[in-house]
Amino acid sequence: xxxxxxxxxxxxxxxxxxxxxxxxxxxxxxxxxxxxxxxxxxxxxxxxxxxxxxxxxxxxxxxxxxxxxxxxxxxxxxxxxxxxxxxxxxxxxxxxxxxxxxxxxxxxxxxxxxxxxxxxxxxxxxxxxxxxxxxxxxxxxxxxxxxxxxxxxxxxxxxxxxxxxxxxxxxxxxxxxxxxxxxxxxxxxxxxxxxxxxxxxxxxxxxxxxxxxxxxxxxxxxxxxxxxxxxxxxxxxxxxxxxxxxxxxxxxxxxxxxxxxxxxxxxxxxxxxxxxxxxxxxxxxxxxxx
Numbered sequence: 001x002x003x004x005x006x007x008x009x010x011x012x013x014x015x016x017x018x019x020x021x022x023x024x025x026x027x028x029x030x031x032x033x034x035x036x037x038x039x040x041x042x043x044x045x046x047x048x049x050x051x052x053x054x055x056x057x058x059x060x061x062x063x064x065x066x067x068x069x070x071x072x073x074x075x076x077x078x079x080x081x082x083x084x085x086x087x088x089x090x091x092x093x094x095x096x097x098x099x100x101x102x103x104x105x106x107x108x109x110x111x112x113x114x115x116x117x118x119x120x121x122x123x124x125x126x127x128x129x130x131x132x133x134x135x136x137x138x139x140x141x142x143x144x145x146x147x148x149x150x151x152x153x154x155x156x157x158x159x160x161x162x163x164x165x166x167x168x169x170x171x172x173x174x175x176x177x178x179x180x181x182x183x184x185x186x187x188x189x190x191x192x193x194x195x196x197x198x199x200x201x202x203x204x205x206x207x208x209x210x211x212x213x214x215x216x217x218x219x220x221x222x223x224x225x226x227x228x229x230x231x232x233x234x235x236x237x238x239x240x241x242x243x244x245x246x247x248x249x250x251x252x253x254x255x256x257x258x259x260x261x262x263x264x265x266x267x268x269x270x271x272x273x274x275x276x277x278x279x280x281x282x283x284x285x286x287x288x289x290x
Contacts, residue, residue, distance in 0.1 A: 045283065045287060048283045048287060049280065052279045052282050052283050052286070053275070055145045055146055056145050056275055056279070058272075058275060061138070061142060061271065062268050062271040062272045062275065063268060064138065065135065065138055065139075065267070065268065065270075065271030066264055066266075066267035066268030066269075066270070066271055067267075067268075068134050068135050068138065069131075069132075069135050069267045069270070069271075070260070070263055070267050071131050072127070072128045072131025072135065073131075073132070092106060093106045095236065095239070096239050096243045096247075096266055097236060097240025097242075097243055097244060098243060098247060102243065102244045102248055105247055105248070105251045105259050106247070106259060106263075108256070109256055109260070109263075132165045133158070133161050133165060135165070136161035136162070136164045136211075137158075139164075139211060139274060140157075140161060140211040142274065142275055142278065143208050143212055143278060144212065146275075146278045146279055147208075147212060147215075147221075147282060149212055149216070160210065161211070163210075164207065164210060171199075171203060175199075193233070196233070197229050197230075197233060200228070200233075201225050201228075201229040202225075204224070204225040204228040204229060204277065205218070205225035208221045208224060208278065222281075223281035223282075223285050224277055224278045224279075224280065225277075225281065226281065227276075227277040227278075227281045227284070228273065228276075228277025228278065228281070229277070231276055231280075232277075235269060235273050243262060247262050250262055
């Protein structure tokens, strides 16, 4: 006798409420972590920042920047220290946040040899000048990539980078000569960070506008200038906590070459501050203009 099938269709069992009385969501409706992250990341400020930063090869750029400025800044600082009424290396040690012992190690590193001939000095300074111009070109190209500008190779552009390098040197001299006056003022401890933020903001604001040859309006660069100066202040706090101990330890373990390693690390971090500040401001300006 043939088997009979039940014509009644199977009915899916409705989800049962849990102990709290709420119905549990099915496993397929619960988003996984990658999906949740993708939903939050898509169109976010972080995505815009990463997209802006991807215009620059960040890792390679900061290493090349730190190496170039290390190779060129030592003879330039020695020259400026001999021409100015104070030692510029003291200003470098102060910006690194070094204590007295660390500043003494850096001062020994920047001591000019007395037996060097005039030809050797001219050659070393020529190489240093070429290195600083390369640093200026590197900073200019970073700004051009972040702000979507085409790089133009011309004599005028080279002169622009040379002028920028001279202004950086003048700022170092001015900062070194005026720091002690502000420090010994009655409200020097309160006045110093205010002056530093104001001067850094104006300098980075002018630097971006000048190196971009005015192809971006001042208003479009203001956020990047403020962000870069704030990053610099935060970086200065970190330097004071880290580099004093690092310079002292490396100087005792490795000698002068250990101090060079610390300076290279510091200059690389300076390059990171410049790039991150410009990218942060450009991201903010882009989202604001939407």
